[in-house]
Amino acid sequence: MERTQLRRQVALTRQSLFDQGFLDEQFIQLEDLQDDANPNFVEEVVTLYYRDSARLITNIEKALEKNSLDFNKLDGFMHQFKGSSSSIGAKKVKAECTLFREYCRAGNGEGCTRTFQQIKKEYATLKRKLEAYFQVVRQAGPAETACWPK
Amino acid sequence: MGEVIVSSSSEEEEGMVVEFETEKDIGSSEVVRWGEFLPRMVLSVLLVEADDSTRQIIAALLRKCSYRVAAVPDGLMAWETLKDGHHNIDLILTEVELPSISGYALLTLVMEHDVYKNIPVIMMSSQDSISMVLKCLLKGAADFLIKPVRKNELRNLWQHVWKRQTVCFTFKLVLFIFLGLFSSI
Numbered sequence: 027m028e029r030t031q032l033r034r035q036v037a038l039t040r041q042s043l044f045d046q047g048f049l050d051e052q053f054i055q056l057e058d059l060q061d062d063a064n065p066n067f068v069e070e071v072v073t074l075y076y077r078d079s080a081r082l083i084t085n086i087e088k089a090l091e092k093n094s095l096d097f098n099k100l101d102g103f104m105h106q107f108k109g110s111s112s113s114i115g116a117k118k119v120k121a122e123c124t125l126f127r128e129y130c131r132a133g134n135g136e137g138c139t140r141t142f143q144q145i146k147k148e149y150a151t152l153k154r155k156l157e158a159y160f161q162v163v164r165q166a167g168p169a170e171t172a173c174w175p176k
Numbered sequence: 177m178g179e180v181i182v183s184s185s186s187e188e189e190e191g192m193v194v195e196f197e198t199e200k201d202i203g204s205s206e207v208v209r210w211g212e213f214l215p216r217m218v219l220s221v222l223l224v225e226a227d228d229s230t231r232q233i234i235a236a237l238l239r240k241c242s243y244r245v246a247a248v249p250d251g252l253m254a255w256e257t258l259k260d261g262h263h264n265i266d267l268i269l270t271e272v273e274l275p276s277i278s279g280y281a282l283l284t285l286v287m288e289h290d291v292y293k294n295i296p297v298i299m300m301s302s303q304d305s306i307s308m309v310l311k312c313l314l315k316g317a318a319d320f321l322i323k324p325v326r327k328n329e330l331r332n333l334w335q336h337v338w339k340r341q342t343v344c345f346t347f348k349l350v351l352f353i354f355l356g357l358f359s360s361i
Contacts, residue, residue: 058327
């Protein structure tokens with residue numbers, strides 16, 4: 027049955043996101059919150075994250091363009107962005123955020139700029155992968171999201 | 177995002193029922209269900225969290241634990257929600273870092289208010305700064321949670337409300353037993 031194949035694809039795609047280190051167990055907590063009353067919870071929260079964090083990214087970008095960097099301000103933005111990314115289980119993004127904050131504390135502008143490029147890359151990659159994942163989930167049908175092995 | 181979102185899950189009508197069972201030993205093995213004397217509590221939590229996705233997640237976790245949730249994105253809105261009295265807040269769960277007024281400032285407002293000071297305030301943060309934790313606890317916060325918050329930590333929040341209400345109840349219970357024994361002489 028095509029349904030079975032789609033379900034297998036969903037499971038494989040999902041597993042690879044974890045295996046390749048894109049997601050951590052926080053994502054599983056999101057999945058746990060998905061139920062009949064909230065059948066699209068995971069996708070909704072992830073969409074909310076990408077919408078909200080786009081603003082933070084722009085703010086950080088602007089702050090990095092200044093001649094003299096305000097490391098406190100940058101650290102503040104990054105703290106918010108890191109918290110938000112952690113809430114959806116964005117493992118690689120979160121790791122780069124931690125590195126960015128280290129550079130902020132050290133007052134290393136070049137390190138910050140370099141790390142920020144990396145953050146944007148990981149952020150975009152995860153977005154692409156999650157969009158592809160949700161597309162397969164939708165194709166496989168609603169029953170798919172109900173029972174993940176714990 | 178300037179709205180208060182109040183929601184409760186469908187299963188939540190049961191509420192949090194606290195039940196005790198014990199045997200009344202007056203010549204019979206009758207079981208007294210003390211639970212009947214305790215109020216059925218459906219707790220309303222005021223959740224204050226600026227990050228949209230985090231707020232959505234914590235609100236859903238709270239609802240899964242059968243709490244009613246009023247979720248707001250900043251401290252001033254939280255204070256307004258408290259004051260408008262529509263939600264009968266039993267417990268406040270707030271992030272330390274907030275736009276407009278900080279979580280600590282909100283805590284201060286609550287603690288300095290004659291009526292609201294009895295509402296337990298639980299702080300949360302992703303930073304485990306000892307000085308911030310101490311500062312909040314000294315100001316009167318009932319607890320301080322480090323993010324990411326787990327469902328079992330949220331499930332136990334009712335105990336903070338229960339402790340406050342129960343002191344009064346325990347006194348009544350002791351008085352009841354005492355008078356009961358006294359009147360049987």
